[in-house]
Amino acid sequence: MTYRSPLLDRPGAVAGTGPDAGVAWHYGDPVAEQRALARGGAVVDQSHLGVVRLTGPDRLTWLHSITSQDVEHLAPRASTELFVLSPQGRLEHALALVDDGTSTWLITEPDHVEPLVAWLTRMRFMMRVEIDDVTDSWAALGEPVDAEGTDTEPVTWRDAWPEVVGGGTRYGPPAAEHPGSDRDWRLVLVPRAELADAVAEREAAGWRLAGTWATEALRVEAWRPRLSHEVDDRTVPHELDWLRTAVHLHKGCYRGQETVARVHNLGRPPRRLVMLHLDGSQHVVPDAGAEVRRDGPDGKVVGTVTSVARHHELGPVALAVIKRNVPTDALLAVVGPVGSGADAQEIAVAASQEVVVPGEGLSADRPEARGETLRGLTRRGGDGTQSLL
Structure with a gap:
């Protein structure tokens, strides 16, 4: 059954599509909603997200x-x-996690809940763990607050982005210089039957109800990756600068650790995340999935747009994943269809880069090289003996 939030019954509500289907894209004034969210005075319906509880x-x-x-x-x-x-x-699931002392709560994209529960169930073996999809009972609300939940609040997940948490590393700038440092965000879990009341309570305190147009614009501005947008079947976390918050480089073995360590130690992930400032003079821009090409006669395809947003100050912006070796000062063009059916037409929009992951592909704490790589491990001496090089 397709989910539809009761808040879509609000006057002026326009439904979201794709990964945000089921909640509002906006409620009639997306620019005002975005400004309210940016200044810390809005609540966002995120009840389409999946919730899994472990006990x-x-x-x-x-x-x-x-x-x-x-x-x-x-x-x-x-x-x-x-x-x-x-x-x-390769990145399969990205999970927001908080434990309340009795249960562990996992929040993820709606289409990832079923495969996540299936995988966790297969991996349980003889461990004393119960896995429950509680999406039908619990709903998430987003709010621009930089604080963990307290013992007197509902279960709350605080987004640490763009901090470098313990054991993590960064490819982009330090948190103090990162555009995401101005974006406060957390998800509050409420009983699904009380969703409308929880929103009304915040509105009574002076907050505005905002849609995903607002959240996506501020997320793109903050260079914040999202599983349903920036990730494909080839993605390694380094390409998105996502080792900041979701990877501990010094913990024990886990599936995929060898690749994480190798790319971190050797550097140069095959692709890199970039923010694009799009030419808005045509008043329309292609959707996510559009090609990113080198701007010039050859028009070589170098990547794919993953998220597109209209920011209340920056104008049309996008996140894209492009080949790492594309020069960081290269002029680019975004090429893709606008419209649908017989009215669809392909347009090209000029785009300038804002570097997220540097072109050299090296993290801030990459181990220093130990000299030239040797071809072999042994050599034969004049007396016929062998020794390690």
């Missing part, structure tokens, strides 16, 4: 052993983020 005494040590983050001794009400990776280190 049992082994839940944190078990998650610690199979995911990218150190959660074995996670304190109650402390938020974190983690990945489930493939054996080749």
